[in-house]
Amino acid sequence: MSVRLGGNILVTGSNRGIGLELVKQLLDNTGQEDHIYACCREPEGAGAEVRLSTPPQVTIVQLDTSDEDSVTAAVQVVGERVTASGLNLLINNAAINKPASPALLSATSKADMMEVFETNVAGPFLLAKFHLLFCFCGQMSCRRSAIINMSTLVSSIEKCPQNFHIVQMYPYRTSKAALNMLTRCLAEDFRKHSILVTGVHPGWVITDMGGKEAPMTPQQSVLGMLSMMSSLSDKDSGKLVDWMGNQIPW
Ligand SMILES: NC(=O)c1ccc[n+]([C@@H]2O[C@H](COP(=O)([O-])OP(=O)(O)OC[C@H]3O[C@@H](n4cnc5c(N)ncnc54)[C@H](OP(=O)(O)O)[C@@H]3O)[C@@H](O)[C@H]2O)c1
Structure with a gap:
């Protein structure tokens, strides 16, 4: 299946890991007329590889998803740039996992819990709210009008008995389950605006978060x-799917 994405695309947490790879591959698969807003918490930070070679189709935007003022400022920058053409695709990718795995009870x-919820739930919530202001409303697809919330297999309440013994990760699991509910609510709410909202599990991936033992590279x-x-369409809105499109039960 080929990649058919384009327009104005915003990716959060794009300085490393899956977010950085998303920006790289989106660049390879989009045209001169498309634009990627690569958002990073610290664009000048040592780990911000995304800034090293910035082609004209990429704008780097400072965005800390846990800080409402930072979200507001980033939205203003992006809103001024996308103007009438609107934002087509918002990828809520940034997330944290605290304390370090296995994060036993x-x-x-409480501070871990609050910090993880601010980044993993409140951040995507705020960005979705603003997406409505600047989105291109018209057709439910990632090419025209969509929000992708990066979730995880371990958010699945149904699958919990199968994987809880491997990693407990209370804040991460519960925040991603809340993100799933946010996905479900937004899908209902935004249906009238023809905005697709889907949760995606990227697989277990070799990154700082996924660790070195993971079976898949960010590229894969x-x-x-x-x-x-x-290939996502209106029938996929409000669902949780994996990187191959297989549906994961809530
Ligand atoms: N890797 C896996 O196996 C796996 C599995 C399932 C789901 N996921 C999901 O996939 C997404 C990407 O994960 P990853 O493996 O690429 O993680 P990662 O390597 O730890 O990267 C996380 C990214 O999120 C950014 N971030 C964290 N807090 C932020 C904040 N407050 N504001 C803005 N950016 C922030 C980080 O930026 P800084 O450099 O500034 O910290 C970094 O760019 C996450 O949503 C994760 O839950 C990953």
Whole structure:
């Protein structure tokens, strides 16, 4: 399946890991008329590889998804740039996992819980709210009008008995389950605006978060996800799917 994405695309957490690979592959698969807003918490930081070679189709935007002022400022920058053509695709990719795995109950504080929820749930919530202001409304697809919320297999309540013994990760699991509900609510709410909202599990991927033992590279995961995202339509809105398009139960 080929990648058919384009227009104005915003990716959060694009300085490393899956977010960086999303920007790289989107660049390879989009044209001169398309534009990618590569959002990073610290564009000048040591890890911000995305800034090293910035072609004209990419604008780097400072965005800390846990900071409402930062979200507002980023939205203003992007809103002024996209003007009438609107934002086509928002990829809520940035996330944290605290404390370090396996994040047992005894090792987890309230502060961990709040910090993870601010980044993994409140950030995507705010960006979705703003997406409505600047989106291109017209046709439910990732090429025209969509929000992709990066979720995970371990968010699945039904699958919890199968994987809880491997990693507990209370804040991460519960935040991503909340993100799934956000996906479901937005899908209902935004249907009238023809905005597709889908949760995606990228697979277990070699990144700082996924670790070195993961079976898949970011390249493989993103190749699958972009191809899968190209084929999403209204019937996929409000669902959780993996990088190959297989549906995951809530
Ligand atoms: N890797 C896996 O196996 C796996 C599996 C399932 C789901 N996922 C999901 O896939 C997405 C990407 O994960 P990854 O593996 O690429 O993780 P990663 O390597 O840890 O990268 C996380 C990215 O999120 C950014 N970020 C964190 N907090 C932020 C904030 N407050 N504001 C803005 N950016 C922030 C980080 O930026 P900084 O450099 O500034 O920290 C970094 O760019 C996440 O949503 C994750 O939950 C990953």
